[in-house]
Amino acid sequence: MADETVGSAAPPQDSRREAMAFVIGVAGWLVPGLGHALMKMWGRAAACFLTVGMLVILGAGMRGNVFSSRGNDAFDGLGYLADLGTGTLYLVAKSLETNGADVSHAGGDYGTRFLATAGVLNLLAALHAYEAARGRKA
Amino acid sequence: MKASIGFTLSHLQSMLLFALLISIAFGFLSRRRPIDRVKYIVWSLFLFLLIGVGIGWAMYPFSR
Numbered sequence: 001m002a003d004e005t006v007g008s009a010a011p012p013q014d015s016r017r018e019a020m021a022f023v024i025g026v027a028g029w030l031v032p033g034l035g036h037a038l039m040k041m042w043g044r045a046a047a048c049f050l051t052v053g054m055l056v057i058l059g060a061g062m063r064g065n066v067f068s069s070r071g072n073d074a075f076d077g078l079g080y081l082a083d084l085g086t087g088t089l090y091l092v093a094k095s096l097e098t099n100g101a102d103v104s105h106a107g108g109d110y111g112t113r114f115l116a117t118a119g120v121l122n123l124l125a126a127l128h129a130y131e132a133a134r135g136r137k138a
Numbered sequence: 139m140k141a142s143i144g145f146t147l148s149h150l151q152s153m154l155l156f157a158l159l160i161s162i163a164f165g166f167l168s169r170r171r172p173i174d175r176v177k178y179i180v181w182s183l184f185l186f187l188l189i190g191v192g193i194g195w196a197m198y199p200f201s202r
Contacts, residue, residue, distance in 0.1 A: 047166035
């Protein structure tokens, strides 16, 4: 029993690395590419920032639906979660969408998909940065 | 701060932009060497467009 207790205690270096990886993951979610930039992966940082940023600007410019927390059904809730994936760019999308969403045209519908994809892509990038910081992949 | 922008893109332009941006992100995240990234981006873009146009034509008989 005592051996198990000793064996399960993580070395201080590992726990510090884990905490740092968590900070990098959250940073990557809040600002697209920041997680990779903190690890000096400049190409990936720029690619994440530019692609997620472009998708958000195009999506909002095409009058896609930027979901809010006051959704009517489960799909609105899922859309909100996907949009939140863009981190602070969610606020940018909100500020760009002054005329409201217009999904009566194909452009607005595509814009909604652009915004949701930007969020999911940024979450993927943040997860990649987190895993890279843990030393599991690069 | 409030600012308004507007884009009017055709179906094809939307698909091209979407496929290009996603391919670039996937290429940079999944490959490390520049030449591998370029190969991945080109191949991914080609498949996005091929499958997108393919699905479009597959739906054509049911569009009317």
